Amino acid sequence: MNKCSGCGANLQNKDASLEGYVTKKEATLCERCFRIQNYNDYQKSNKTNNDFFPIMEKISHSNDLVIVVIDLFHTIEFNDIMKNLPNDTILVLTKRDLLPHSLYEEKLITYFSKQFSHVLKTIIISSKNNYHFDLLYETIIKYKKSDEVYVVGYTNAGKSTMINQLIYHYTKLNCKITTSNLPSTTLNFIRIPFSNFTLIDTPGLLTDKSNLDYLCKTELDKVVVKKEIRPRIYQVKQETFFKLNDFIRLNCSCGNIIFYFSNSLTIERVYKMPKDLENFQYYQITVPQNSDIVFPELGFIKITKETDVGLYVDKNISFYVRESYL
Ligand SMILES: Nc1nc2c(ncn2[C@@H]2O[C@H](COP(=O)(O)OP(=O)(O)O)[C@@H](O)[C@H]2O)c(=O)[nH]1
Numbered sequence: 001m002n003k004c005s006g007c008g009a010n011l012q013n014k015d016a017s018l019e020g021y022v023t024k025k026e027a028t029l030c031e032r033c034f035r036i037q038n039y040n041d042y043q044k045s046n047k048t049n050n051d052f053f054p055i056m057e058k059i060s061h062s063n064d065l066v067i068v069v070i071d072l073f074h075t076i077e078f079n080d081i082m083k084n085l086p087n088d089t090i091l092v093l094t095k096r097d098l099l100p101h102s103l104y105e106e107k108l109i110t111y112f113s114k115q116f117s118h119v120l121k122t123i124i125i126s127s128k129n130n131y132h133f134d135l136l137y138e139t140i141i142k143y144k145k146s147d148e149v150y151v152v153g154y155t156n157a158g159k160s161t162m163i164n165q166l167i168y169h170y171t172k173l174n175c176k177i178t179t180s181n182l183p184s185t186t187l188n189f190i191r192i193p194f195s196n197f198t199l200i201d202t203p204g205l206l207t208d209k210s211n212l213d214y215l216c217k218t219e220l221d222k223v224v225v226k227k228e229i230r231p232r233i234y235q236v237k238q239e240t241f242f243k244l245n246d247f248i249r250l251n252c253s254c255g256n257i258i259f260y261f262s263n264s265l266t267i268e269r270v271y272k273m274p275k276d277l278e279n280f281q282y283y284q285i286t287v288p289q290n291s292d293i294v295f296p297e298l299g300f301i302k303i304t305k306e307t308d309v310g311l312y313v314d315k316n317i318s319f320y321v322r323e324s325y326l
């Protein structure tokens, strides 16, 4: 049976409510991909991680090279299966264009490399700016173990966009995998033949719950990072409250506080306790020096010196603290 060239689903013309639906038998792109690619009109898929784990199982039993793609800005805690893959791995850190131009890349490479096993090489790329693609392509050829190279990662990490860039620059193929900023766009394995190997795109791992699920469309537009972040730095010498839109309040009394969030998100600094705290969950935390308080998919707050922080967070928003990688 033919597969959709955009998402990998088996094509069928029987049931419009199921994946892979086409109206004409000879079509190579399913209706859903056609709508995403042409009208940015996304239909939710019913994929769950029950579909993801057998895929990882199959890959881990092969001897093939794996490319693990991580969104440098997505900033989630990494899944154990992905961290402990037995396969030789190239770690690709993507969306470089979203982080400040001036940052020290070696530090990022060291930070991420040590979290995954069997990493042969870590490469920072930007699919948007075509950054480091020659290096990536040469590295795949150098380390491939067989004809098959798998691309894995979280959904929305940028796997399909990276593969489209590789197709564009290193093949004569005239096809494009469907990409979108919403989860589960790629539904099945998609095999792309290059001259020396076959690259296999896979559906991504879904996060249990996303901080973006709770935001309305206007808030989403402000929060989603679309271009290079301008870090916002504050020196704090007395009790201060920071108000980030409607979902985070931060209270601290000293130190340097650096916010890495979308430039369109408003950050307000006040010296009196805000009056709107009753709907927030309160956490008192001691943040070690050089740490980030991470709000997955929204952004992070870097704290340079150990300090006590009061956090008031919308009850739907999750966060964690990590060693800073910047
Ligand atoms: N700024 C930026 N956005 C990217 C980059 N790569 C992917 N994206 C965006 O990230 C979203 C998810 O990409 P996609 O390739 O569908 O992710 P996948 O689920 O891992 O296949 C899309 O909106 C892409 O346009 C990049 O290098 N820079």
Ligand SMILES: [Mg+2]
Binding pocket: 159, 160, 161, 178, 179, 185, 186, 202, 204
């Ligand atoms: Mg994809």
